[in-house]
Amino acid sequence: MLKGRVLKSTGKFYAIQTEGSDALIQASLLGKYKQSITEYTNPIAVGDFVDVSQEDQSENWRITNIYPRENAIIRKSVNLSKQKHIIASNIDRLFLVISLKEPQTTRMFIDRYLVAAEQYAIPTTLIFNKLDLLDTAEKQRLNLLCEIYQTIGYDCFKISIHTQEGLELLREVLHNQTVLFSGHSGVGKSSLLNYFLPDLHSKTAPISKTHKQGQHTTTFAQMHSFSKNSFLIDTPGVKSFDLVDIDPLELHHYFKELFSASSQCKFHNCQHISEPNCEITKRVALGKIDPTRYKNYTLIKNDLMLNNTYRRKKT
Ligand SMILES: Nc1nc2c(ncn2[C@@H]2O[C@H](COP(=O)(O)OP(=O)(O)OP(=O)(O)O)[C@@H](O)[C@H]2O)c(=O)[nH]1
Ligand SMILES: [Mg+2]
Ligand SMILES: [Zn+2]
Secondary structure: OEEEEEEEEOOOOEEEEEOOOOOEEEEEEOHHHHHHOOOEOOOOOOOOEEEEEEOOOOOOEEEEEEOOOOOEEEEEOOOOOOOEEEEEEOOOEEEEEEEOOOOOOOHHHHHHHHHHHHHOOOOEEEEEEOHHHOOHHHHHHHHHHHHHHHHHOOEEEEOOOOOOOOHHHHHOOOOOOEEEEEOOOOOOHHHHHHHHOOOOOOOOOOOOOOOOOOOOOOOOOEEEEEEOOEEEEEOOOOOOOOOOOOOHHHHHHHOHHHHHHHOOOOOOOOOOOOOOOOHHHHHHHOOOOOHHHHHHHHHHHHHHHHHHHHHHHHO
């Protein structure tokens, strides 16, 4: 039996790097896991630590044990589905790759994704790519956006893979950790990986001319060794991000700036909507909390409450 880490998953086979070796083992999943784990569309995710064993007399490797995950980015597989999809696990940092146009990443998408990262307290860096496409007014808008998220506590990088602006600063952050690259299709995740790992030649594709959207070029998650103790994970683009396992009454725990203010609300169970002496609505009115962040908090909260009702009715 050997312990290893899942570097790639095609759904049927998993590429495992075993401890102390550079060689990859191709393994499949023991039947009991396939049946027992119906909660997830992918019971094994890239980043998982597993044990693998060779079947008697054969050369086939099987995954016989999955170690508990330290953390993971998990979303609903599709809207209203009960199944969850694990984007990757056991990561040290999330790089949320964003482009303001071609394709556009909305504030709502960013905030939903940040909630998922905060569920497991995964440190997140916002990477604004495609700087070369922005005119002066759009660059000013981007600067304001970075200011908002930096004030909350998220590092922001403004880069262009085409002009290579900002890329060397980013390289310095990559060492000694497992970094997950995620975001919409077409924002440049694989292009970014190809820059840092020039031998990789990961497939990239232009965004569609008509809809200015990505074409879902990367189809499965894959982890690549970058330097000693450093791994970079490329993932398929996600269209939307539906959250899982969040109690709407606790949503403010996952908005850093709301959570830190909430201890000063009059009521300990304040939901920060219309309660008297709510520190959060007070700070929004004073311009100390960004109004779009607060609005997204209320919208996501409504969404979670509706979803809970739907589920209760169905089950
Ligand atoms: N103008 C401009 N285009 C870029 C930049 N970075 C990447 N692109 C282009 O954007 C397109 C999509 O890039 P990909 O790297 O395939 O995007 P992805 O995020 O991996 O997309 P999926 O694999 O579909 O999730 C390619 O045509 C890239 O050349 C940039 O900084 N500026
Ligand atoms: Mg890609
Ligand atoms: Zn409050």
